[in-house]
């Protein structure tokens with residue numbers, strides 16, 4: 001791998017999920033969560049705005065499902081779209097990395113860094129993206145934003161009546177909650193995902209190679225919109241940021 005050449009930084013946002021766990025009676029089930037309105041804008045535009053504002057990213061690629069043209073109307077310099085969505089998040093990410101290196105035309109190289117970030121984590125701030133780049137750029141492996149586990153951790157089993165019951169309490173002292181962005185060399189991450197595709201985040205694929213990604217403390221505000229209640233919390237926080245001028249979304253997409 002050509003690590004002697006100055007590496008650039010790219011972002012890839014997997015945006016091809018259906019958001020099944022976010023559906024309830026108050027929301028249109030046919031609109032994936034990343035396109036639902038949050039604080040006046042489709043959720044993913046808040047995420048994109050933070051990445052477009054982050055320095056020194058060379059470009060942002062968004063991976064959508066084949067045939068999904070939702071984002072076309074928001075095309076701006078600084079981001080490109082790839083129809084690389086696959087059946088799982090790991091498939092979408094692997095397709096996005098191939099696109100970054102090839103048909104996106106962005107000209108990324110295998111030794112460049114990629115920051116993979118869930119489209120559904122719309123509270124990420126440019127400063128947190130920049131902090132991850134600063135802390136991991138000199139690291140041999142790469143790393144991810146994560147949070148030390150704040151609560152007591154229970155393992156569950158289902159009883160004879162179908163109820164969940166505690167089967168044990170696990171030590172939490174060494175446990176962290178993985179967030180995104182997760183930052184690795186593009187070539188190394190693609191190779192890792194091609195070897196090990198049954199993973200729910202990029203770090204797991206890198207770990208399967210025997211490597212130890214760096215854990216960089218993130219923020220509890222950087223949660224993933226997953227369940228119906230998460231929309232209200234994300235909206236309240238984003239409205240507060242927009243009112244205090246701490247959001248780029250309107251300036252970029254109006």
Ligand SMILES: Nc1ccn([C@@H]2O[C@H](COP(=O)(O)OP(=O)(O)OP(=O)(O)O)[C@@H](O)[C@H]2O)c(=O)n1
Pocket residue numbers: 013014015016017018019020021022034063085086087088089090092118119120121224225226
């Ligand atoms: N095949 C998939 C599945 C997920 N994602 C993206 O990966 C991110 C994190 O995934 P998650 O929160 O699990 O999203 P969904 O898969 O849409 O949610 P659910 O599991 O509730 O359906 C989201 O931005 C989602 O759009 C993707 O690009 N391709």
Ligand SMILES: C[C@](O)(CO)[C@H](O)COP(=O)(O)O
Pocket residue numbers: 089118177178179180200201202224
């Ligand atoms: C990548 C991730 O957000 C880290 O916490 C998470 O693993 C995504 O999982 P999901 O199953 O796609 O929600």
